[in-house]
Amino acid sequence: MSTLAAPFKDWFATRGWALHPHQSALLARAQDPATLLIAPTGGGKTLAGFLPSLLELADGNHKGLHTLYVSPLKALAADIRRNLENPVAEMALPIRIEDRTGDTPHSRRQRQRADPPHILLTTPESLALLLSYEDAPRIFAGLQRVIVDEIHALAESKRGDQLMLCLARLQGLAPGLRRLGLSATVEDPDGLARYLAIGEAPCHVVQADPGPDPDIRILDTETPPPWNGAGAHYAIPEVLEAVRAARTTLIFINTRAQAELFFRALWMANDGDLPIGLHHGSLSREARDRVETAMLAGKLRAIVCTGTLDLGIDWGDVDLVIQIGAPKNIKRLVQRIGRANHRYNAPSRALLVPANRFEVVECRAALEAALARELDGEPRGPGPQDVLCQQILITACAGAFDADALFAECRKAGPYRALPRADFDACLQFCATGGYALRAYDRWQRLLQRADGTWALRDPRAARAIRMNLGTIVDTETLAVRLKNRRGGAPLGEVEEAFAATLVPGDTFLIGGEVVTYDRLRELTVEVTRESHRKPKIAVFSGSKFATSTILSHRVLAKLQQADWPDLPAHTADWLRLQREISAMPRPDRLLVESFEADQRHFTCFYGFAGRNALQTLGLLLSQRMEKAGLNPLGFVSTDYALLTWGLEPVTDPAPLLARDGMIEGLDTWLAENAVMKKSFRSVATIAGLIERNLPGRRKSGRQATFSSDILYDTLRKYDPGHLLLRLTRTEAMTGLVDFERIEEMLARIDGKIDHITAPHVTPLAAPLLLEIGKVPIRGEAQERLLAEEAERMMREAGLV
């Protein structure tokens, strides 16, 4: 405590508080150029971060901006401001604190530029916008510290890459700037420190006491989990019981659609009228605010939520976290569990609810990993170049720049430390001329190199469009859902445009926990009527599908090697024993392939344990090869652990199907045509500034002038296949939705060792996949035929033929 000045010492003393060791450690390191603090939630992390700033500002001598705080959530910026204002007021410190996000009124934002506060709380996007103004050097000239909150979350997306580029820019404007990252528990603290570091300079990691081991269990249920599915509705009675026994519970579910379904099922069974809320990203802002307010006021006993509540406001009262469905990723599980019991040094309580029989094994493996504190995480690749393109454009908005200086600056950002000059030049070329093989824009370049060698916008009016397009979050296009004839009222929520397009009048679906009937689409609004007595015909609007992480997959495989499974419920242990008896157990260093016949189809199951995205891709590749080999494949399904294919002919030798040679080429042909690529292209092209994002209010569904980015993708592919954005799209798809990396990991792991077993009938492990078959949507030729049939039927009904 001796390091604290008088008002701080007294303030701590009146509360009976003492500095946590990590808070002292940060104070001692306050002059370091970069520091990373790793602490569990509730560890006084925020105060630890701001304490050095408050101390430095206490004498009232600093003029202008001193500390910049950046968080991934707008709500967090406002919440932290309120929390900071208390001690500042109580100690009567001469410090002005303000937040600045997309929600801040225009007049205040103008004022903040002219007269910045001492402490400004903002988001990566708002910071990027500030840096695009010509007066950025003046605003940031006196900046001393920058605090990046939830840096573990930012580092998982392009928002973090953009932020690191912005910090490199800030470092140029304020050379003495010191940075501090605040992170939850991560698998690779040193990697995250290198991400945050200034160039090659060191970044010290301060580790707070991680606290006691969490109390994690698998929920005991009367009904065993079903063979397949992701709903976990079998566990509703026990989940309600657990909610009743706890003070406040967060119920995490992996997708929005499942959250809707589970919430509805909970309500149906909720005889005791427990107040339970629903929170996910498709609900309207108003609906989410209502739930958050009720939660803060202690009026809710539970919230069913998705990743939207992974970060954010501390709810000290949460004493139980329930994870529905396998967590897929140990790190996320640990961070979610940390949401319970925010009091430091109290163990967090969590219950895992496997949604199906296989997930029992996965939940058990995840639980053991969490207790062993083994976390997963994919190694971070180099900073993406679409973000770099945007950074070049942002820089140009602020004024003319020198390419060499900007290149050197970008290399000071952790994710771009190894950026080759050629890649930078390609991005600059793209920003300036479009980077096309056909030099069509020589007269109308976006950036021009001036006589002094610096680059500047050809037409300063372009700055406005660039600023409007700023940021790296590319949302799926969504449409508001409203009750018919209540245009003024709050929307019920929103659905993805692609989902809305599949609806025909009379279709029923779930939104905000209620069943509604689709009536019509009117001016960007899906108009619906309430339909409480009917069952939802269509329950899903697409949620993101997480793939089980590599480390967790390996742990599951290891679990299957046990001689017996006394640690698993009897129903699951019996199932695994039966598999071992009838066929064999998948092994980590070999690939188990089973073939069997059912319903006159020849099925083959590949236990790849590579996650559902990679196994989906493998399914497409194997289908092509089976086609060539004359095996007449008909279809396939994949889960996180296996791929099941079926066809008219039996697979007698799976080895050639899995040969590494030519696999990537097969992928290329398939990739180019795939919707996954078009989706990735849209995101890359938006971030890089080729196409303008559709801002709410600016988009007119009726306008014939706007056309889909798919057309640009097809055109580029045909006439300029080597274009930068196509290269970036491919790289992104390969690691993301296509996940080819994990196919390679699997092939390396098994090293050609394949055990092919021909079983007399479906095997225990393959049975759940067989049950998934009916759920595969129809695409391609079959879709064309269905379209024609339905159109013809409609023509006949309308009497038009």
Added chain:
Amino acid sequence: MRTYDFTLADARLTALSSGALWWSEAGILCVSDLHFGKSGRLARRAGNMLPPYENRETLERLEADILTRNPETIICLGDSFDDLYAFEEMDEADRLWLTCLMAGRQWVWIEGNHDPGPVDIGGTHLAQFRAGPLVFRHIADPDASGEVSGHFHPKAGLRGIRRPCFLLDGRRLILPAYGTYTGGLRSDTGVLSELMGKDAIAILTGNNVQPMPMPR
């Protein structure tokens, strides 16, 4: 199917899957809303620099239709050029390509809202064109009949599939946009629902042509 035959004001017409209209008896091929030079216009206005290949993509498809049908007359139903500078700025090779396609044929450029004046290229520039029982103009006149027009870039479909389409009722035909960089207006938008009669059909284009009752 690749084509769809129908009659309008007793003229026997064929909708092609490419989005072009073929009138075999009159030897007329009609396309609408080519929007040549769209990417160039956007770049000039300090907008985005889209892949500058839409002219040749459009020309490629137009050439294919011309080679298959060998028309005597070609009618471009307006908005052929994204603005009046578009032809000037066209790539030399593309300009030559277009000139070759025009050679030896009657070529009618109907004025559109994007290209209201004559463009410095051969052919006949007209506000509208009459041939037999039909009148060709850019924007539909609500009182007209036997009319072929473009402008709206109509789109329709079902179950999440949307395709550029012809809209047809007893009085008029609206063509889909033929140009590469063109979006679409859903047929259930007010203006199209009002314009088209109750018995209207949408003829979807793309890999196949597929008639269906016009969604409204």
